Amino acid sequence: MKKSIRLSGLDCANCAAKMEEAVRGIEGVEAVSVNFLTQKMVLEAEDSRFDAVLETAKKRIGRIDPDVEVGV
Amino acid sequence: MTKKQRKTLCRIVIAAALYALAVAAPLEGMLRLAAFLAVYAIIGGDILLKAARNITRGQVFDENFLMSVATVGALCLGEYPEAVAVMLFYQIGELFQSYAVGKSRQSIAALMDIRPDYANVERGGKLEQVDPEEVAEGELIVVKPGERIPLDGVVEEGSSSVDTAALTGESVPREVLPGHEVISGCVNLSGMLKVRVSREFGQSTVARILDLVENSTARKSRSEHFITRFARYYTPAVVFAALALAAIPPLIFGQAFSIWVERALTFLVISCPCALVISIPLSFFGGIGGASRSGILVKGGNYLEALADVSIVAFDKTGTLTRGSFEVVAVHPEQIGKDDLLGLAALVESYSDHPISRSLREAWGREIDRARVSSVEEIPGQGVRAAVDGRQVAVGSLRLMESMGAKDARECHLAGTSVHVAVDGAYQGHIVIADVAKPDAAEAIRELKALGVRKTVMLTGDARKVGESVARELGIDDYYAELLPADKVAGLERLLAEKRDNEKLAFVGDGINDAPVLGRADVGIAMGALGSDAAIEAADVVLMDDRPTRIADAMRIARKTLRIVRQNIVFALGVKGVVLALGAAGLANMWAAVFADVGVSVIAILNAMRALDVRKK
Numbered sequence: 001m002k003k004s005i006r007l008s009g010l011d012c013a014n015c016a017a018k019m020e021e022a023v024r025g026i027e028g029v030e031a032v033s034v035n036f037l038t039q040k041m042v043l044e045a046e047d048s049r050f051d052a053v054l055e056t057a058k059k060r061i062g063r064i065d066p067d068v069e070v071g072v
Numbered sequence: 073m074t075k076k077q078r079k080t081l082c083r084i085v086i087a088a089a090l091y092a093l094a095v096a097a098p099l100e101g102m103l104r105l106a107a108f109l110a111v112y113a114i115i116g117g118d119i120l121l122k123a124a125r126n127i128t129r130g131q132v133f134d135e136n137f138l139m140s141v142a143t144v145g146a147l148c149l150g151e152y153p154e155a156v157a158v159m160l161f162y163q164i165g166e167l168f169q170s171y172a173v174g175k176s177r178q179s180i181a182a183l184m185d186i187r188p189d190y191a192n193v194e195r196g197g198k199l200e201q202v203d204p205e206e207v208a209e210g211e212l213i214v215v216k217p218g219e220r221i222p223l224d225g226v227v228e229e230g231s232s233s234v235d236t237a238a239l240t241g242e243s244v245p246r247e248v249l250p251g252h253e254v255i256s257g258c259v260n261l262s263g264m265l266k267v268r269v270s271r272e273f274g275q276s277t278v279a280r281i282l283d284l285v286e287n288s289t290a291r292k293s294r295s296e297h298f299i300t301r302f303a304r305y306y307t308p309a310v311v312f313a314a315l316a317l318a319a320i321p322p323l324i325f326g327q328a329f330s331i332w333v334e335r336a337l338t339f340l341v342i343s344c345p346c347a348l349v350i351s352i353p354l355s356f357f358g359g360i361g362g363a364s365r366s367g368i369l370v371k372g373g374n375y376l377e378a379l380a381d382v383s384i385v386a387f388d389k390t391g392t393l394t395r396g397s398f399e400v401v402a403v404h405p406e407q408i409g410k411d412d413l414l415g416l417a418a419l420v421e422s423y424s425d426h427p428i429s430r431s432l433r434e435a436w437g438r439e440i441d442r443a444r445v446s447s448v449e450e451i452p453g454q455g456v457r458a459a460v461d462g463r464q465v466a467v468g469s470l471r472l473m474e475s476m477g478a479k480d481a482r483e484c485h486l487a488g489t490s491v492h493v494a495v496d497g498a499y500q501g502h503i504v505i506a507d508v509a510k511p512d513a514a515e516a517i518r519e520l521k522a523l524g525v526r527k528t529v530m531l532t533g534d535a536r537k538v539g540e541s542v543a544r545e546l547g548i549d550d551y552y553a554e555l556l557p558a559d560k561v562a563g564l565e566r567l568l569a570e571k572r573d574n575e576k577l578a579f580v581g582d583g584i585n586d587a588p589v590l591g592r593a594d595v596g597i598a599m600g601a602l603g604s605d606a607a608i609e610a611a612d613v614v615l616m617d618d619r620p621t622r623i624a625d626a627m628r629i630a631r632k633t634l635r636i637v638r639q640n641i642v643f644a645l646g647v648k649g650v651v652l653a654l655g656a657a658g659l660a661n662m663w664a665a666v667f668a669d670v671g672v673s674v675i676a677i678l679n680a681m682r683a684l685d686v687r688k689k
Contacts, residue, residue: 004286011170013350014135017300033290036350037177037357042290063129 002031002044005054006071007061010039015065022060028053073171080167084160087115091156108152116143116159133307135344142340146662149330158341158662165670169350172677176354179684180361184285186238186257186278188222194266204256204273215265221258224276225267227251232263239281240616241366257281280608284369288360289353291372295637299352303345310652314339317656331658338655341665347644351676352637358683359633366686367616368626375612378595379630383575385525385623386567388560388589389532389542391582392599393516393620394507398427400435401508402486405501411436413501417493419445420458420467428489431505455491466494473499487541506538514546516620521547523627526575529567531560531589560589568592580623582607597623633683640676647672 010016016036023032023041028049034041041061045053058070073081094107116139123136131137139162146155191204194212204222207213212228215221221234233245236258245261248254254267257278273279292300318336322329356373363370370376390396405413418436421429422445433440448458454475455468466476470492473481478494481502488506492499517528530551532539539553552563564579571577579586579593582600587610590596598611600618608614615622651668654660 011173012135012346013353014303014344014346017303017349018131031290035286035289035353037173037180037289037354038286039177040286042287064131066125 001047001050002042003050003054005041005043006069007034007039007041008069008071009067010034010036010065011067012036012065015068018064019061019068022064023057026053026056026060029057032057074174077167077171077174080163083114084163084167087111087156087160087163090114091153091160094156095153105152108156109147112143112147112156112159115156115163116140119159119162120144133311133343135346138307138311138340138343142337142662145333145337145340149334151334154662158666161663161666162341162670165666165674168674169346169670169677172674172681173350173354176358176677176681176684179681180357184282184361184364186220187282188220188256188278191222192216192219204276207269207273209269209272211269213267213269215260215267217260217262217264219260221254221256221260221265221267223256223267223269223273224254224271225269226253227265228268229266230264232265233261235259235261238365239277239367241368242617281364281369284371284608284614285360285364288370288372289357291374292353293356293373293377293637295352295377295634295641296356296373299345299348299641303349306345307343310339310343313652314343335655335658338660338662338665339652341662342648342651342655342668344669346669347648347673347676348641350673351640351644351680354677355633355636355640355680355683358680359629359636359686362684362686363626363629366625366629368622368629369608369614369616370626370630371612371614375595376630376633378576379578379613379627380634381574381576382578382595382627383524383526384529384567384571384577385520385527386529386531386564386577386579386593387548387620388579388581388586389530389534389539390507391584391618392580393513393530393546393548394509394542396507396582398431398489398505399508400431400503401488401506402484402504403435403501404484404504406480407498407500413493414503416460416465416495416500417467417491417503419460420448420456420465423448424450424456428491428505432491432503435503464496467491487535487537507534509542509546510618510620512619512621516623517547519621519624520627523624523631529563531555531563533557533560557585557588560586561592564589564592568594578623580620582618597626629686636679636683640679643679644672644676 013036016034020032020034023029028045031044061068061070090111094111099107119136120140123140126134126136143155143159188204190201191207192199192214193202193207194214199214207223213223227248227250229250231249233247234254235245237243239257256276314336317339318333321327321332356376359376360370387393403410403414414436418432421432422440422442444461446459450456451472454472457466466472470481473492473494476494477497478499481492481499484490484502484504486504488504490502490504492502494500520528528548530543530548532553533555534553536553539551543551555563568577576594578595578597579589580597580599581590587606590598590610595613596611597613598607599615613626647668651660651664655665
């Protein structure tokens with residue numbers, strides 16, 4: 001499954017790169033790209049695990065920048 | 073400005089005023105420290121908090137932390153005004169940076185402002201305004217003048233002119249009549265249109281374009297990969313260099329700690345790679361956004377990069393360099409007038425829907441009186457025989473002429489398809505029909521040459537003679553003719569093998585039947601792809617209209633973007649390098665360091681924004 005997820009409040013380009021790296025490390029993630037400019041993350045993960053992956057991703061993103069709101 | 077930005081601005085103004093007071097006031101000792109600490113708290117409090125918070129989350133080398141260490145260090149060294157000023161300028165720079173990024177976001181969003189807000193759909197005899205996503209295929213929508221066409225479809229009623237500029241970059245409006253296809257994202261200018269929806273919104277042109285541009289950032293260019301890797305090592309490297317700078321000279325050479333710690337603090341201020349991390353992707357995104365606005369869709373930064381280095385361009389012929397439709401290019405009568413010859417051919421072919429027949433009728437341009445034609449007989453692969461005004465007329469190939477007894481028929485010297493005409497067994501002459509070159513095809517080749525493209529090649533399934541004549545007419549260097557679709561891939565392989573390492577090869581096709589070739593080239597360019605799924609899927613670059621001169625436009629945009637990227641890399645690294653070196657030697661103070669950090673970022677962002685500006689030549 002591939003989904004575009006809004007990251008409102010993402011205002012640091014370096015953090016975007018860190019988030020991408022952090023989310024890529026989650027098991028079950030097939031592809032991820034965090035776009036600092038459109039403030040979006042495109043996440044591709046196995047269908048069966050998608051929700052769990054997204055939850056972990058939210059946590060990891062929050063750890064990098066707590067001001068970012070993850071919206072689906 | 074956002075609310076957050078206004079708040080920061082407010083804080084900056086207050087802090088700047090208080091800072092001026094603190095500097096001017098004749099304060100001594102603890103009082104002086106207290107005054108500067110107060111200003112410092114106002115301007116840098118949030119940075120300190122963020123730094124503390126991020127450390128607890130395991131984010132050590134983050135910007136906030138580094139700025140905090142640098143300024144707290146300066147405070148400890150007794151350099152109160154410097155510490156506060158660095159924080160003040162850092163905040164000003166950050167504010168400006170966030171403002172510039174916000175502006176860029178807006179301009180990119182404005183470029184992509186082709187999403188229709190609503191559709192007027194006819195349901196049960198009434199007009200309802202709904203979200204375009206709720207309209208199903210086959211429903212009837214009404215588009216009023218001034219409205220954006222929300223979905224792809226076919227005009228059922230009404231005529232109008234349509235502004236396609238947002239999609240194709242073409243500023244001349246297109247006329248539409250009942251039966252014509254219209255695409256979503258265009259603006260209806262003059263008349264009311266009733267449109268039968270042919271695709272639901274998710275599959276529509278506008279949705280696909282937006283999807284493509286948004287996803288383009290996922291395919292990163294080599295420069296972006298370089299920056300990501302660079303950023304990962306740069307910050308830790310600078311921080312360790314700062315530590316070494318603070319520790320080694322005093323410990324080994326016994327020099328004063330305070331001097332070297334101060335120099336080390338300068339390092340920390342420069343240690344964020346932000347200028348590069350923001351401006352490089354921004355340049356690529358700007359280039360891709362600007363290109364899409366002028367009707368050139370680029371699927372990723374990597375393709376933009378490849379496009380800038382293209383030095384061999386291979387073309388498909390039909391539909392790419394030529395119109396892909398037949399036209400009468402010459403009429404060579406032997407016995408009768410030109411017009412009579414054309415008229416006879418048009419009449420005999422009046423019952424056929426073959427492209428050649430159509431081109432004959434179009435060239436004659438008069439009403440066909442079918443009553444004059446009787447006993448039409450089609451001879452497969454050869455032509456048509458019919459009685460016109462009581463005489464036996466044959467129109468078709470040389471073989472047909474021979475079988476009719478028209479002995480002096482001969483092949484024409486012109487490239488193309490010759491249609492011969494005989495009346496009652498006597499040869500009357502022939503008409504040459506050919507696929508004609510697009511009006512700007514020759515110019516397109518010239519422009520590519522001017523851009524430094526070393527070689528242009530045409531791949532075609534047509535006869536050698538046709539290939540040769542088109543290649544010569546357009547000034548193309550080489551051609552491969554009589555190729556079957558599979559041979560085209562082989563032809564491209566041969567070209568790929570002979571190119572040099574740093575060169576890139578582009579293939580331009582119309583997306584029909586040449587998907588494998590598009591995929592095999594370094595850059596596959598599909599042309600005239602409005603509404604063609606296969607082409608959008610297979611190509612790396614999609615030209616929304618079918619003018620070959622757009623290839624040169626695409627290359628120019630790519631080169632401009634790459635130039636900006638290179639400028640930013642050299643500028644940012646250069647300034648940081650110089651300030652680091654001067655800082656280590658004690659020649660650059662914190663002011664210079666702040667400039668090397670946020671000042672450089674802001675300049676790089678402003679430069680990156682130029683990539684958005686895609687003007688026609």
